[in-house]
Amino acid sequence: MELFDTHCHLDFQAFENDCDEVIENAIKNNVTGMLTIGTCLESSTSAIKISSKNNNIYAAVGIHPNHCHECKEEDLTRIEDLANDENVVAIGETGLDFFHNTTPVKMQEKYFLKHMEISANTGKPLILHSRESGEELIKMLKDFFGNEPINGVFHCFTSTKKVLEQALALELKIGISGIATFPKGENVRELIPHIPDKYLLLDSDSPFLSPAPKRGKRNEPANIIHIAEKIAEIRGVSLDDIARITTRNARELFNLKGDNEEGKIAYEIRNTLYLALTNECTNNCSFCSRNTGYDVKGHDIKLKKEPTAEEVISAMGDTERYDEVCFCGFGESTMRLEVLTTVADELKRRGKKVRLNTNGQGSIFHKRNIVPDLKGRIDSISVSINTSNASHYQEICQSRFGEDSFAGLCDFVKKAVPEIPEVICTVVDMPEIDIEKTREIVESLGAKFRVRSFVDVG
């Protein structure tokens, strides 16, 4: 497991006597990446110094909105120079703070504007600080960047759902701090399920905001595991999943190379091993995640080529620790029926529970009933039925088989029910879907019915 702390202040006085131990302790606790953040010229210079001595530490340079009034005009020019240093991967922290009110608003705005310019000129992302100023911050960002995606992170997010939606629309990443673990952090916990995986980051804000159970003590990067655990609990995924997702996001944001394997055939989420056999599909669903990229829970599953059965078995490795193995991926596994059955035979030989996620069009694709091929090999089939009628199905799923696809799917389900131990049809809870009508159809086919939430919790 690897964790990335995207916001700490290792140059602060709190770490004066034991900074090296703090860093060592973080690394020992799987925090393999840390961004130490400057808050004035002196602190930015120190951040670079700390980063230059440690391979795991990167620097951000900037003048914090609460410190602008203590700075000299030329400090900003110096920050601009420092921004080009090779250890610097981000600009900030900068933004607006209407809570502490140490610096006049006009001055904060002037400094913020300059940081946006530096970010635009260097291509390095912004580290955004905001207290009681979410809407004003978004407005200034939009005025500067237009509606283009913005390269940056809204650090220690505590603002409203509306501001979260605006930030996500601008493609800003969202930093979650220890506040998520505080008894009073309910508003942050409520927002956590609404942040799609690819925008989520961990943010210790050390030496401040120690998460539970370390509250009251000085915070340090090693403690971000407690934030990750809380997020995992809220989103119903594993700690490993959150570590992988957030570390990948941090590396992508700061343009750092990681050991992220591309084009994974086998990938783990919670206690399940997923297998991707193809990126081809007989559908072209409007909501398909392939339209926005091939990332799933921090895994890159855009296959470089379609794997053979031997390649899939080799990619699976030791399957002992998984509760089940599931054919899934961004594509329709039944299109590669021979590979699927060969791999399923191997999994059955190992005594594993095997699941298949499918669009239910395998029989139409192969022009024959494929249920006998799945019998004895697959324990559970999950079919995305998506809606209650053929024309709406075709409208949202754009199957290559046209409106016949829905009848084909229903026929597949009906034939699978007596042969496969569990057959489930799923639908996503969206306003335009007639959930009750879909339930009736599914029950008439003899399958189980499951409504999935549209919120991205895994």
Ligand code: SF4
């Ligand atoms: S069936 Fe699944 S993989 Fe195929 S297009 Fe639809 S959502 Fe994507």
Ligand SMILES: [Zn+2]
């Ligand atoms: Zn900070």
